[in-house]
Amino acid sequence: RNGVVACPAAFHTSSPAPTIPSAEATLGSHLARRLVEVGVSDVFAVPGDFNLTLLDHLIAEPGLRLVSCCNELNAGYAADGYARAKGVGACAVTFTVGGLSVLNAIAGAYSENLPVICVVGGPNSNDHGTNRILHHTIGLPDFSQELRCFQPVTCHQVVINNLDDAHEQVDKAIATALRESKPVYISVACNLPGVPHPTFFGNPIPYCIVPRQSNQMGLEAALDATVEFLSKAVKPVMVAGPKLRVAKAAAAFAELADASGYAVATMPSAKGLVPETLPRFIGTYWGAVSTSFCVEMVESADAYLIAGPIFNDQSSVGYSFLLKKEKAVIVQPERVTVGNGPTFGCVMMKDFLSELAKRVSMKRNTTAFDNYNRIFVPQGLPRESEPGEPLRVNVLFKHIQQMLTGDSAVIAEAGDSWFNCQKLKLPDGCGYEFQMQYGSIGWSVGALLGYAQAAMGKRVIACIGDGSFQMTAQDVSTMLRCQQKSIIFLINNGGYTIEVVIHDGPYNVIKNWNYTGLVDAIHNGEGMCWTAKATCEEELTAAIETAKGKQDCLCFIEVVVHKDDTSKEVLEWGSRVGTANS
Numbered sequence: 128r129n130g131v132v133a134c135p136a137a138f139h140t141s142s143p144a145p146t147i148p149s150a151e152a153t154l155g156s157h158l159a160r161r162l163v164e165v166g167v168s169d170v171f172a173v174p175g176d177f178n179l180t181l182l183d184h185l186i187a188e189p190g191l192r193l194v195s196c197c198n199e200l201n202a203g204y205a206a207d208g209y210a211r212a213k214g215v216g217a218c219a220v221t222f223t224v225g226g227l228s229v230l231n232a233i234a235g236a237y238s239e240n241l242p243v244i245c246v247v248g249g250p251n252s253n254d255h256g257t258n259r260i261l262h263h264t265i266g267l268p269d270f271s272q273e274l275r276c277f278q279p280v281t282c283h284q285v286v287i288n289n290l291d292d293a294h295e296q297v298d299k300a301i302a303t304a305l306r307e308s309k310p311v312y313i314s315v316a317c318n319l320p321g322v323p324h325p326t327f328f329g330n331p332i333p334y335c336i337v338p339r340q341s342n343q344m345g346l347e348a349a350l351d352a353t354v355e356f357l358s359k360a361v362k363p364v365m366v367a368g369p370k371l372r373v374a375k376a377a378a379a380f381a382e383l384a385d386a387s388g389y390a391v392a393t394m395p396s397a398k399g400l401v402p403e404t405l406p407r408f409i410g411t412y413w414g415a416v417s418t419s420f421c422v423e424m425v426e427s428a429d430a431y432l433i434a435g436p437i438f439n440d441q442s443s444v445g446y447s448f449l450l451k452k453e454k455a456v457i458v459q460p461e462r463v464t465v466g467n468g469p470t471f472g473c474v475m476m477k478d479f480l481s482e483l484a485k486r487v488s489m490k491r492n493t494t495a496f497d498n499y500n501r502i503f504v505p506q507g508l509p510r511e512s513e514p515g516e517p518l519r520v521n522v523l524f525k526h527i528q529q530m531l532t533g534d535s536a537v538i539a540e541a542g543d544s545w546f547n548c549q550k551l552k553l554p555d556g557c558g559y560e561f562q563m564q565y566g567s568i569g570w571s572v573g574a575l576l577g578y579a580q581a582a583m584g585k586r587v588i589a590c591i592g593d594g595s596f597q598m599t600a601q602d603v604s605t606m607l608r609c610q611q612k613s614i615i616f617l618i619n620n621g622g623y624t625i626e627v628v629i630h631d632g633p634y635n636v637i638k639n640w641n642y643t644g645l646v647d648a649i650h651n652g653e654g655m656c657w658t659a660k661a662t663c664e665e666e667l668t669a670a671i672e673t674a675k676g677k678q679d680c681l682c683f684i685e686v687v688v689h690k691d692d693t694s695k696e697v698l699e700w701g702s703r704v705g706t707a708n709s
């Protein structure tokens with residue numbers, strides 16, 4: 128996304144010199160070396176007796192830091208956040224109790240196309256086939272339960288119980304994660320990490336990542352059909368979808384926007400993938416929840432090029448988009464469909480968009496620009512607060528907007544933060560991450576830990592609802608251990624507001640915590656941490672000013688707002704999603 132490295136250090140043809148003489152290289156050192164080679168410098172881990180010697184080898188690898196987390200779920204979320212900023216992430220946990228705890232985070236990474244390498248310390252290789260019952264299992268002599276749970280949420284799984292093909296298994300798993308941009312599972316028998324084997328020599332990883340190539344004839348045909356289709360349109364628009372990331376096509380999309388002069392919208396789940404400073408950027412298109420001019424521009428267009436969309440129930444606002452297939456060019460990572468006409472397969476999105484940019488710039492048509500100017504309605508500002516007036520959510524986000532620069536990044540948690548953050552106008556280089564497809568609350572705490580660890584040069588701002596924070600709050604502790612300097616806005620509205628707007632009941636009220644007191648207790652005098660509570664605009668501005676001054680300090684600002692103070696977008700979205708659910 129904006130301002131972060133999109134790809135891992137690819138597999139090099141010449142790897143750095145091995146740090147361990149080949150005769151002494153072990154499975155553990157081999158795995159550690161491979162992680163460093165592909166761009167992982169931090170592994171998020173929780174120890175357990177099945178992975179202890181493995182962790183020793185990870186620690187011993189120069190260039191690899193072990194980040195000890197409070198629980199496996201957060202370690203997995205951190206690997207997810209890290210992969211978003213650095214292109215690849217890794218976590219290491221123990222057999223089953225750790226594995227099943229990290230599973231939810233791995234499923235989330237799968238849904239967001241993130242290459243996360245999940246390493247699990249497994250049973251002793253001599254225990255396989257013995258019918259023994261091991262601890263950390265459900266009491267059956269079956270060691271495959273964990274593997275079976277990982278199968279649907281990873282694109283490749285390996286269980287390493289002997290050294291003869293361990294080298295190949297590790298390399299293949301890591302290569303597959305990068306090629307497929309999905310998580311993988313590597314289980315390493317607990318007695319093997321320290322054992323040398325002649326295959327663990329310092330060769331570069333043999334599985335080359337060759338980018339998939341477009342079929343030239345298919346590409347030409349898709350381009351011809353698209354140019355013809357678009358040339359008939361008077362007011363075309365482009366819409367960015369979330370699969371721009373996995374297709375590594377965000378820059379090509381921006382190139383096309385620039386060359387064509389078309390108005391550009393983003394789907395909510397693609398926010399942060401395209402520059403919002405493009406002159407014809409019209410905001411987030413999400414049906415009835417969009418600003419009126421954005422929805423008008425998109426739905427009244429006579430052609431739309433939609434790149435990498437996922438139309439799920441939530442991102443399509445209860446399937447309420449008024450889009451017509453005959454007006455659409457749908458560009459997916461490896462295929463293009465033009466209107467009601469044919470689908471062209473084996474066409475890589477990146478190739479297609481950059482070639483299209485070259486072709487349309489020659490036929491540039493300014494009508495789209497005129498149309499955009501005619502319809503554009505500037506965003507309103509919240510009214511001024513009275514002195515001491517209880518803080519309103521729109522006032523909070525007005526101030527968060529003013530904090531954003533190219534050196535910041537926003538992490539938006541599920542809940543009303545999704546909607547408020549969606550309206551932020553991102554300066555060039557400002558990162559933006561949220562987990563819209565999977566939407567697991569609590570994700571943002573772990574993801575913030577991992578993202579900040581990978582994007583060291585950025586000051587990351589996280590917007591987290593109280594309900595979500597209650598899920599995963601512990602790993603503020605790890606942020607302090609890592610000396611992170613993020614700013615967390617904890618939005619205390621007393622409940623699960625997004626659920627309230629879908630369907631209300633007593634279950635949507637949560638217990639109020641002393642959030643600043645909790646973070647102070649976690650801090651406990653170790654590391655740099657500052658907390659504040661804001662109940663009105665004056666307190667908020669004072670807190671933000673202090674946080675800005677405390678550049679090397681984790682800053683936690685609890686913002687208290689009324690339980691019914693929500694964005695208007697969440698109200699509209701909630702009623703439509705509620706209808707789709709009923």
Ligand code: TPP
Pocket residue numbers: 540541542543544566567568591592593594595596620622623624625626
């Ligand atoms: N459990 C998980 C792991 N993920 C979920 N998405 C849910 C439950 C259902 N859920 C979605 S949003 C939400 C819940 C319970 C409430 C979020 O509340 P909060 O963080 O306080 O944000 P708010 O809606 O108040 O802005």
